[in-house]
Amino acid sequence: MGYDYALVHLTYTIPPAALLSIVYAPLCTKLDLYRILFLITIAVLSTIPWDSYLIRTGIWSYPSNVIVGPTLFDIPLEEVFFFVIQTFNTTLLYLILNKPILHPIYLVKEKKGDKWLYVKLIGQVVGALLLKQAVTFVRNGGERTYLGLILAWALPFLLLLWSLAYQLLVQLPATSTVLPIAVPTLYLWVVDTLALKRGTWVIETGTKTGWTLWPGLEIEEAIFFLLTNCLIVFGLVAFDNAIAVLHAFPAHFRRVSDLPSPMLLIQALLLPSKAYDDDRILGIQQSVDRLKKKSRSFYLASSTFSGRLRIDLIILYSFCRVADDLIDNADSTADAQKGVQKLKTYLDHCYGADVQDEKGNVITSKDANRGSATLYAVQNFPDDAQLTLLLLPTQRLAKEPLYELLEGFKMDLTFTAQTPCGPIKTDSDLNLYGARVAGTVALLCIQLVLHYHPGASEINAKHLMSAGHDMGIALQYTNIARDLTVDASNGRCYVPPPWLKKEKLTPDSFISGLKALQQEDFFTKKVSTIRARLLDRAFSFYNSSIDAVEELPGPARAPMRVAVESYMQIARELQKPGFKVKAGRATVPGWKRIWVAWRSLWGRRAKG
Numbered sequence: 001m002g003y004d005y006a007l008v009h010l011t012y013t014i015p016p017a018a019l020l021s022i023v024y025a026p027l028c029t030k031l032d033l034y035r036i037l038f039l040i041t042i043a044v045l046s047t048i049p050w051d052s053y054l055i056r057t058g059i060w061s062y063p064s065n066v067i068v069g070p071t072l073f074d075i076p077l078e079e080v081f082f083f084v085i086q087t088f089n090t091t092l093l094y095l096i097l098n099k100p101i102l103h104p105i106y107l108v109k110e111k112k113g114d115k116w117l118y119v120k121l122i123g124q125v126v127g128a129l130l131l132k133q134a135v136t137f138v139r140n141g142g143e144r145t146y147l148g149l150i151l152a153w154a155l156p157f158l159l160l161l162w163s164l165a166y167q168l169l170v171q172l173p174a175t176s177t178v179l180p181i182a183v184p185t186l187y188l189w190v191v192d193t194l195a196l197k198r199g200t201w202v203i204e205t206g207t208k209t210g211w212t213l214w215p216g217l218e219i220e221e222a223i224f225f226l227l228t229n230c231l232i233v234f235g236l237v238a239f240d241n242a243i244a245v246l247h248a249f250p251a252h253f254r255r256v257s258d259l260p261s262p263m264l265l266i267q268a269l270l271l272p273s274k275a276y277d278d279d280r281i282l283g284i285q286q287s288v289d290r291l292k293k294k295s296r297s298f299y300l301a302s303s304t305f306s307g308r309l310r311i312d313l314i315i316l317y318s319f320c321r322v323a324d325d326l327i328d329n330a331d332s333t334a335d336a337q338k339g340v341q342k343l344k345t346y347l348d349h350c351y352g353a354d355v356q357d358e359k360g361n362v363i364t365s366k367d368a369n370r371g372s373a374t375l376y377a378v379q380n381f382p383d384d385a386q387l388t389l390l391l392l393p394t395q396r397l398a399k400e401p402l403y404e405l406l407e408g409f410k411m412d413l414t415f416t417a418q419t420p421c422g423p424i425k426t427d428s429d430l431n432l433y434g435a436r437v438a439g440t441v442a443l444l445c446i447q448l449v450l451h452y453h454p455g456a457s458e459i460n461a462k463h464l465m466s467a468g469h470d471m472g473i474a475l476q477y478t479n480i481a482r483d484l485t486v487d488a489s490n491g492r493c494y495v496p497p498p499w500l501k502k503e504k505l506t507p508d509s510f511i512s513g514l515k516a517l518q519q520e521d522f523f524t525k526k527v528s529t530i531r532a533r534l535l536d537r538a539f540s541f542y543n544s545s546i547d548a549v550e551e552l553p554g555p556a557r558a559p560m561r562v563a564v565e566s567y568m569q570i571a572r573e574l575q576k577p578g579f580k581v582k583a584g585r586a587t588v589p590g591w592k593r594i595w596v597a598w599r600s601l602w603g604r605r606a607k608g
């Protein structure tokens with residue numbers, strides 16, 4: 001009896017497991033626990049017969065003075081634990097690296113004669129040839145037996161997983177696949193070198209090639225660790241492939257439970273790729289691109305949501321952004337007004353309201369269906385906006401907040417050179433504006449949350465809506481405080497004139513001072529006072545509504561906290577003297593965003 005093998009775990013495998021667990025714990029969902037258990041079960045069950053055979057046939061052995069004693073089918077318990085901990089560590093690293101990834105955007109609808117048939121086939125042929133070689137090594141016996149046994153055991157599983165998930169295996173970024181294979185493999189090569197040198201496990205001569213990758217690391221061991229990590233990552237990619245299909249295509253899988261059965265996962269993997277809805281994939285891809293490009297805060301927050309809720313929120317963001325840009329980037333106010341009218345007409349089609357022309361004549365009756373909405377979108381919106389409009393989940397969203405959002409955009413159209421404060425004359429006008437452009441967005445987000453996680457009482461739902469609405473206003477105040485200079489350069493001032501008057505400024509002098517980047521002490525002090533007042537309003541709305549986040553359905557609570565806190569971090573940065581400005585905007589450094597998000601997941605609010 002000895003403790004050498006146990007010490008290998010205590011020194012090398014348990015510490016990274018602890019570290020990875022701490023990092024991933026706040027991100028871990030029920031589905032993650034399910035897949036960790038699923039993978040570990042398969043890893044243990046598939047390795048035991050093979051490992052037991054190797055020990056019984058004397059290909060490798062464990063001196064009795066290095067193991068504690070108990071065995072399972074002749075395998076020391078420390079070794080069984082190795083299968084568990086290696087699968088656990090590689091899985092957690094994979095999960096961390098894949099958290100920002102939305103897997104459905106990597107699915108491809110295959111067409112006759114495209115490259116995919118060949119890609120799949122090449123992988124299968126290479127795998128089959130290697131397998132044939134492995135069988136020959138085992139049959140011939142001698143020095144290549146152990147190498148043959150490793151390959152003959154791993155390749156059938158790899159071939160199967162490749163055949164099921166080759167699209168994602170090829171398409172996912174290397175950081176999602178190559179990295180979680182390479183890092184643990186390299187690490188285990190080092191650990192193995194040390195263990196072989198110390199004699200913790202021994203590979204018998206006669207059945208090994210004797211080749212080494214570096215002094216002390218047998219080539220068979222190197223290949224073994226590489227292949228086992230490939231098996232784990234291929235298994236995880238296949239799991240994600242199945243989940244991606246289930247979540248991306250409601251037309252094929254109407255309802256999907258939080259923990260889909262193994263049967264359903266297999267059904268999803270076996271859905272022929274020619275049955276995929278490529279418009280839906282492209283629409284989701286465009287929405288993700290838009291979110292990634294336009295909002296670092298919401299992009300980060302989106303990765304903490306999961307399943308169909310995550311997809312719907314991203315599409316909702318994309319819709320809001322498309323609508324906002326259609327108006328902000330219009331060549332003239334008249335064009336922008338036309339843009340708002342088109343969006344309204346599109347919503348009329350979606351919600352089956354009477355659609356009227358400019359003269360008020362009804363042109364489509366109430367029973368207007370999705371078909372007319374599609375036709376309208378295709379004929380009236382730029383190519384890159386159409387799919388976002390078509391994918392907007394109107395069946396899960398009430399129409400009122402969407403129409404109200406358009407009213408908010410209309411308010412933006414009343415800012416002119418003559419009226420640089422537009423419709424904002426008093427504090428309540430600014431509150432109304434915030435309610436329309438951001439309170440509405442919060443209502444829409446909460447509706448989606450309550451759709452996917454039902455069960456809230458009517459009173460609770462109303463309370464959540466009202467608090468969410470205020471939180472939206474808090475974010476909008478932050479947005480205005482951040483963008484004072486950017487808005488001024490567009491000739492807009494969202495600050496109520498009485499606030500300016502108090503600082504002995506007029507809308508014109510405020511805008512021209514900001515535009516000219518005036519640095520005089522008296523002016524910058526006035527701007528700071530006005531900004532501080534906007535931020536006070538932001539925090540007052542924030543403080544009155546933040547507790548309601550804890551009343552949201554469990555799975556949405558932490559992600560919503562991340563969304564709100566990442567954005568409010570901008571406000572916290574703005575409150576610091578000497579905050580950093582990039583392109584006229586205060587920014588939060590990348591590391592701090594991640595830190596704030598991680599703390600928020602644990603339920604902590606950022607300070608200061």
Ligand SMILES: CC(C)=CCC/C(C)=C/CC/C(C)=C/CC/C(C)=C/[C@@H]1[C@@H](COP(=O)(O)OP(=O)(O)O)[C@]1(C)CC/C=C(\C)CC/C=C(\C)CCC=C(C)C
Nearest residue numbers: 295301302316317320321438442468471472475476479548
């Ligand atoms: C996680 C995820 C993907 C969430 C999606 C959130 C979403 C749909 C955001 C839409 C944003 C948008 C483009 C709206 C158009 C109108 C607008 C410009 C509103 C301002 C957003 C600023 O975004 P950004 O800084 O990127 O825009 P500009 O560069 O300035 O153009 C707003 C500040 C509004 C954002 C408001 C919300 C997301 C609502 C927040 C409140 C909740 C989520 C509810 C919290 C729940 C409780 C119970 C308190």
